Amino acid sequence: xxxxxxxxxxxxxxxxxxxxxxxFAFSLMGIFTxxxxxxxxxxxxxLARSGTALVLALAxxxxxxxxxxxxxxxxxxxxxxxxxxxVLCNFFAxxxxxxxxxxxxxxxxxxxxxxxxxPVLGRVPGRDVWLSVGCAMAGVALMLxxxxxxxxxxxxxATGSVTSAVALMGLHRLxxxxxxxxxxxxxxVSVVILTGLWLIVPATRPLQTLxxxxxxxxxxxxxxxxxxxxxxxxLTKAFAVGAPARVSIVALSQVVFAMVIESLxxxxxxxxxxLTGILMVLGPTGWMLLRRPLRxxxxx
Numbered sequence: 001x002x003x004x005x006x007x008x009x010x011x012x013x014x015x016x017x018x019x020x021x022x023x024f025a026f027s028l029m030g031i032f033t034x035x036x037x038x039x040x041x042x043x044x045x046x047l048a049r050s051g052t053a054l055v056l057a058l059a060x061x062x063x064x065x066x067x068x069x070x071x072x073x074x075x076x077x078x079x080x081x082x083x084x085x086x087v088l089c090n091f092f093a094x095x096x097x098x099x100x101x102x103x104x105x106x107x108x109x110x111x112x113x114x115x116x117x118x119p120v121l122g123r124v125p126g127r128d129v130w131l132s133v134g135c136a137m138a139g140v141a142l143m144l145x146x147x148x149x150x151x152x153x154x155x156x157x158a159t160g161s162v163t164s165a166v167a168l169m170g171l172h173r174l175x176x177x178x179x180x181x182x183x184x185x186x187x188x189v190s191v192v193i194l195t196g197l198w199l200i201v202p203a204t205r206p207l208q209t210l211x212x213x214x215x216x217x218x219x220x221x222x223x224x225x226x227x228x229x230x231x232x233x234x235l236t237k238a239f240a241v242g243a244p245a246r247v248s249i250v251a252l253s254q255v256v257f258a259m260v261i262e263s264l265x266x267x268x269x270x271x272x273x274x275l276t277g278i279l280m281v282l283g284p285t286g287w288m289l290l291r292r293p294l295r296x297x298x299x300x
Contacts, residue, residue: 018241090157
């Protein structure tokens with residue numbers, strides 16, 4: 001069995017397994033974010049996410065002796081800026097919407113990934129990719145029932161999916177750079193952008209209460225940062241070694257993870273239509289994980 005598993009990984013399973021682990025970490029990040037929003041402003045949560053990721057990724061890179069990059073290549077800056085905009089949009093949505101609903105919207109990026117893979121990477125997605133994307137996104141649509149509330153959160157979550165697509169396409173072009181170095185650069189840029197935003201858009205809660213909030217509920221921010229860091233490292237490695245259009249489908253599983261965790265923690269219930277959506281998201285994920293791996297470069 002171990003030998004068979006090793007062969008499967010070597011044959012092409014590795015990026016999908018990495019992305020599945022990353023998806024679970026991101027779902028935990030969303031849960032911690034939603035819980036922390038009851039105490040902290042969303043700007044504080046987003047800044048804590050990027051700050052924690054920066055410290056941890058920098059420590060890992062230093063321990064591993066990974067050379068850091070800053071000025072070049074240009075794609076690294078595109079990835080970091082687009083990713084930072086995604087953090088901004090996504091954390092506002094996670095703080096103001098149910099976690100599963102927010103993740104469903106932010107995970108619309110596979111549609112844009114599949115489209116951008118053609119002009120950016122010169123890869124025409126195969127029929128199986130388009131069918132999988134269509135099935136998964138139809139499932140997301142069933143899981144998400146607009147109520148007319150949270151209009152700004154919905155708009156920003158959808159916008160975040162577009163900027164995420166740009167960032168993730170950049171990751172595939174940065175596969176020659178160590179994942180730690182990419183995460184350090186992205187996190188540093190994100191901290192700068194979010195700090196500037198905090199100065200422009202003031203927090204709604206008085207800053208004087210922040211120290212007491214950190215003492216009593218700072219562990220929630222730590223959970224956000226740890227989930228984000230683990231998820232980011234897994235995602236970076238997955239997109240570096242796998243075809244973006246396929247790996248992005250597996251990333252949709254974080255919506256399912258979030259729905260399960262919300263049910264366990266906050267007793268959120270789901271109707272048959274929502275459960276059907278879960279199966280339609282799980283289907284493409286299982287297909288990508290269990291099918292005989294194809295040679296992705298030639299298949300796309």
